[in-house]
Structure formats: structure tokens, C-alpha cells
Amino acid sequence: MKLASLQQSRDGKLIVVSRDLKWAVSAQNIAPTMQYALDHWTDVEPILNDLYHALNRKVLENRFIFQPTHCASPLPRAFQWADGSAYVNHVELVRKARGAEMPKSFWQDPLIYQGMSDKFLNPTQPIEVEDLNWGVDFEAEIAVITDDVPMATSVKNAEKHIKLLMLVNDVSLRNLIPTELAKGFGFFQSKPSSAFSPVAVTPDELGESWKENKINNRLYVHLNQQLFGNPNAGVDMTFNFAQLIHHAAKSRQLTAGTIIGSGTVSNVDRLSGSCCIAEKRMLEIIEQGEPQTPFMQYGDSVKIEMFDADKHSIFGAIEQAVIPFIKH
Incomplete structure (x- = not known):
């Protein structure tokens, strides 16, 4: 699984990124930030992983082009x-x-x-x-x-x-x-x-x-x-x-x-x-x-x-x- 944080507020906005780094999808309904995901890893990791596999299969309509220049460090x-x-x-x-x-x-x-x-x-x-x-x-x-x-x-x-x-x-x-x-x-x-x-x-x-x-x-x-x-x-x-x-x-x-x-x-x-x-x-x-x-x-x-x-x-x-x- 690949995760990133968009530049939004001090702690960023968590997104899931495709294996080829071409696409991304918001993870806001699962974990708003990377820190939140880590604090609740046992609960959210399987859900984030399912989203990651769906993104790699290119079946998500709400995916968007991944742009590294819009990213903060994974943990801002x-x-x-x-x-x-x-x-x-x-x-x-x-x-x-x-x-x-x-x-x-x-x-x-x-x-x-x-x-x-x-x-x-x-x-x-x-x-x-x-x-x-x-x-x-x-x-x-x-x-x-x-x-x-x-x-x-x-x-x-x-x-x-x-x-x-x-x-x-x-x-x-x-x-x-x-x-x-x-x-x-x-x-x-x-x-x-x-x-x-x-x-x-x-x-x-x-x-x-x-x-x-x-x-x-x-x-x-x-x-x-x-x-x-x-x-x-x-x-x-x-x-x-x-x-x-x-x-x-x-x-x-x-x-x-x-x-x-x-x-x-x-x-x-x-x-x-x-x-x-x-x-x-x-x-x-x-x-x-x-x-x-x-x-x-x-x-x-x-x-x-x-x-x-x-x-x-x-x-x-x-x-x-x-x-x-x-x-x-």
C-alpha cells in the first residue's frame, strides 16, 4: 500500500496512491490524516488496503491524477x-x-x-x-x-x-x-x-x-x-x-x-x-x-x-x- 498527505492544514490530508504513482484517491472517510491512520492502524489498515487495491484496478470514479508537488511529507x-x-x-x-x-x-x-x-x-x-x-x-x-x-x-x-x-x-x-x-x-x-x-x-x-x-x-x-x-x-x-x-x-x-x-x-x-x-x-x-x-x-x-x-x-x-x- 502507498500513502501520501496533500498540503492541507498542519497535518495534511491523507490520500491513497496507486502502485505506479499515477493516480490517487482521498481517504478522508477512513482516516483524515496520516497520524490518525497510525493511531488507529489495526482498524483502518485493512480498509485502506482495500481502497488501494481498488485504485490499482482503476475501478474508482473519484480517483484523480497524483501530483507530488501537491504533497506534504507523509507526516507533515x-x-x-x-x-x-x-x-x-x-x-x-x-x-x-x-x-x-x-x-x-x-x-x-x-x-x-x-x-x-x-x-x-x-x-x-x-x-x-x-x-x-x-x-x-x-x-x-x-x-x-x-x-x-x-x-x-x-x-x-x-x-x-x-x-x-x-x-x-x-x-x-x-x-x-x-x-x-x-x-x-x-x-x-x-x-x-x-x-x-x-x-x-x-x-x-x-x-x-x-x-x-x-x-x-x-x-x-x-x-x-x-x-x-x-x-x-x-x-x-x-x-x-x-x-x-x-x-x-x-x-x-x-x-x-x-x-x-x-x-x-x-x-x-x-x-x-x-x-x-x-x-x-x-x-x-x-x-x-x-x-x-x-x-x-x-x-x-x-x-x-x-x-x-x-x-x-x-x-x-x-x-x-x-x-x-x-x-x-
Whole structure:
């Protein structure tokens, strides 16, 4: 099943989207918003799924053309957005870039930070930045949305709580990070609003690509219409989504609508490219002694997308440009 939220009010208007992303139908008589659907998932999921199959059979007269530009992020705001760093290879490289050693424990104990969740960017909404000296970067990731997860949930039980998956652009202001983390209190100003793919999908939509709580497909990232990277999201993922949920729920319950991110997708195989500029810059430092690739400038654009075995877009694309922030 594929779901999306139209840009309407703070929490959007829930719609069901066809498998080929060409058609949609309102789900208002079932669940007015994505959050409502997640809060009542056991009751509404079978009804939404029936509507989804009817939409794919093209028997609904009230269907309309699906337009990603009319979408908010699937959850326009969320009770919790917790982003992990499941690709430890990426963590190691980026920490080297800012002169920080990586503890060996990072290979056994996942990293997670709690990010800004009160307002996400729309999938095609520009990234407004006041100062380019902050070092604007994209981070292409995958995320899951959970239902209610009890505290101290085991890894085995955690996978049952994964209800939807989507793509993420976790926008980062790289040059603000070192000073901020040096205070010992975590990210805040260096992590502004993230954007998510137009569509969120249930795990069964991924077919054989969904194995061991990972998506075994390539994630394509284009910077200014040029391929920047296409690593396989199922390769080199040190901690899968069930492990990340288990870690997040160690000392707290996770409420329905919690978003758990994978962190920047990264492969040890350098031929697959990178999913963020910081990683590429670090590789350039290692190979050439200094970084060659600048961070994003005004007018630069990023596109993040994933395709199935038949080359069809699964989630739709995140497409964003960097623009100046204008004070009003």
C-alpha cells in the first residue's frame, strides 16, 4: 500500500496512491490524516488496503491524477523524529572530516539523535538558508514509521512495529556541527527541517527487496542533475531498522507516528558514490589532501529517489533547491 498527505492544514490530508504513482484517491472517510491512520492502524489498515487495491484496478470514479508537488511529507509533523547512523562506514568518514576519532563501541551500539519534528519540509520545497558559510549539505536516507512501540521491545518484536517506509533528505549545516557538538549537548541549529519522499509505503510493497529489516535497493542521488551516488541501502548497514527501534525504545515507549531514520546511506565500495557531500569531501581529503567538492550554493538542487526491479519509482522523488532565506 502507498500513502501520501496533500498540503492541507498542519497535518495534511491523507490520500491513497496507486502502485505506479499515477493516480490517487482521498481517504478522508477512513482516516483524515496520516497520524490518525497510525493511531488507529489495526482498524483502518485493512480498509485502506482495500481502497488501494481498488485504485490499482482503476475501478474508482473519484480517483484523480497524483501530483507530488501537491504533497506534504507523509507526516507533515511528527511526535518524534529520531535519526540513527546505521551505516557506520559513513560515521567514521565524517568524524574524520572534523578531526574526531570514532570509538570502537560505535560498531556495537547505534547512534541516534532526536531531530526537529514539529514541521518537515514538503518533498519539493526549497531549502531556505540564511548564510552559505554554514555549509549546506544533503543526506539521503531511508526511514520507517512505527505504531506504538512498548518500552524495552526486543529486536524480534521491533520489526512488527514497522508500518511504513519512506526516503529522507536530512539537511545538515556542516560548518555549524563541530562547535555545536563540542558543547556536549548534541545537534540543534546544525540540523534544520528535513524533507521526506512524497509517498510512504508498507513493507510488503517492497517485495523481495525487503529482507532482514533492510531495503536491498540502490538509492539514487543527483546533485544539479548529475549522478552523485547510488549505493545499495541493504549493503554495509551495520544496524537494521529492528535494531534501531529496539535501541530507541530502550528506556521509553515510542508513540505511533514515530519516525526512525537510517542515517546517510553509505557503501564501503567507493564506486557507488556518496549520499552526502561531507562524505565525498572526506574521501577527497584522503585521496588528494584537500576537499574539492563545495557544499551546496544558492540555486543548487538535489534529487533523491529509489526504483524497483522494473525501474519504477517506489516513493516518488525528493527534489529540493537551496535558496536564500529572506527575513520578513
